[in-house]
Amino acid sequence: MSDRAEALRTDVRSGFSAAQKWLPAKWFYDARGSALFEDITRLPEYYPTRAERETLAREAGEIARVTGAGTLVELGSGSSEKTRLLLDGLRAHGTLRTFVPLDVSASALDEAVAAIRADYPGLEVHGVVRDFTEDLGLLPGEPPRLVAFLGGTIGNFLPAERIKFLRSVRAVLAEGEWLLLGTDLVKDPETLVRAYDDAAGVTAEFNRNMLRVVNDLLGADFDPGAFAHEAYWDAEREWIEMRLRATEETTVHIPGAGMTVHFAEGEYIRTEISAKFRAGGVAAELAESGFAVERWWTDAERRFGVSLSRAVREG
Numbered sequence: 001m002s003d004r005a006e007a008l009r010t011d012v013r014s015g016f017s018a019a020q021k022w023l024p025a026k027w028f029y030d031a032r033g034s035a036l037f038e039d040i041t042r043l044p045e046y047y048p049t050r051a052e053r054e055t056l057a058r059e060a061g062e063i064a065r066v067t068g069a070g071t072l073v074e075l076g077s078g079s080s081e082k083t084r085l086l087l088d089g090l091r092a093h094g095t096l097r098t099f100v101p102l103d104v105s106a107s108a109l110d111e112a113v114a115a116i117r118a119d120y121p122g123l124e125v126h127g128v129v130r131d132f133t134e135d136l137g138l139l140p141g142e143p144p145r146l147v148a149f150l151g152g153t154i155g156n157f158l159p160a161e162r163i164k165f166l167r168s169v170r171a172v173l174a175e176g177e178w179l180l181l182g183t184d185l186v187k188d189p190e191t192l193v194r195a196y197d198d199a200a201g202v203t204a205e206f207n208r209n210m211l212r213v214v215n216d217l218l219g220a221d222f223d224p225g226a227f228a229h230e231a232y233w234d235a236e237r238e239w240i241e242m243r244l245r246a247t248e249e250t251t252v253h254i255p256g257a258g259m260t261v262h263f264a265e266g267e268y269i270r271t272e273i274s275a276k277f278r279a280g281g282v283a284a285e286l287a288e289s290g291f292a293v294e295r296w297w298t299d300a301e302r303r304f305g306v307s308l309s310r311a312v313r314e315g
Helices: 003-015 031-041 048-067 083-093 106-119 159-171 189-195 202-218 279-288
Strands: 071-075 098-103 145-149 178-184 227-234 239-246 250-254 259-263 268-275 291-298 304-311
Touching (some): 003 202, 031 106, 031 202, 048 083, 048 178, 048 304, 071 083, 083 098, 083 145, 159 178, 159 279, 178 279, 189 227, 189 239, 202 227, 202 239, 279 291
Parallel strands (some): 071 098, 071 145, 145 178
Antiparallel strands (some): 227 239, 291 304
16 A cells, blocks of 8 residues: 555544544645646636735745745645746846755646746756655755745644644744745635635535545545535634535445445535634744744735745744
């Protein structure tokens, strides 16, 4: 069994044994899931990608000037499209030597690395296939390094998990190195729900792709069509929950996890949380994790926040 399948088996055993079934959002992604997410980013309802890109396009030069980064590390790089704005800014500033994209999907990473190498001759590119939510390990590249964690993906962590993750990033950085963080902001519920439940049904297919990943890696017999996609705004916790709700009573066999799982009609799997943030909360969580916010930007409509933080002395 591959390391990826072993990790999924662990999550399936834990998540499907819980009173409220769940799986981590990272299991949306294989080659098909990555392609579907790229489709989502182009949907009219899905504002976060456009809002973040607007901010990065406006501030890439300032990011380069403040950080003077020689190495750009991107966590969850995907296609690295927005990263090109940072690469261009750092290269124009004259400091960029190395780009290190990390992604859990080897196929998506291979495509991104090949494209970056073709378009940025002379740039050292070290693609790393790694689940950065579990272990960042040693990051290649010479300091000063700038770690970019974009797209609002930090919102997929529960609050305690966010602090643990941010501390793991701080642990691999030297004092004075940098973190660029994208955070989707709290706004009206209608806009939020539409962003996760588009009219074309692309997000629904992306959500159900998680079941296909379980089928492929663990030999399960999920019928994805027997589960309905839902996006729910939890106003108290200020996060969107994505769910897959069984439309009928069904039993699923998962040989790779040694499990048979029963779903009652209407029972759901929580497949993602996507927390929405306020500027003060972002600064507080970064401070608790060993970072000091040096810059805070939003798009013109104040839908999405981008923070640039410096790793500070611990203790």
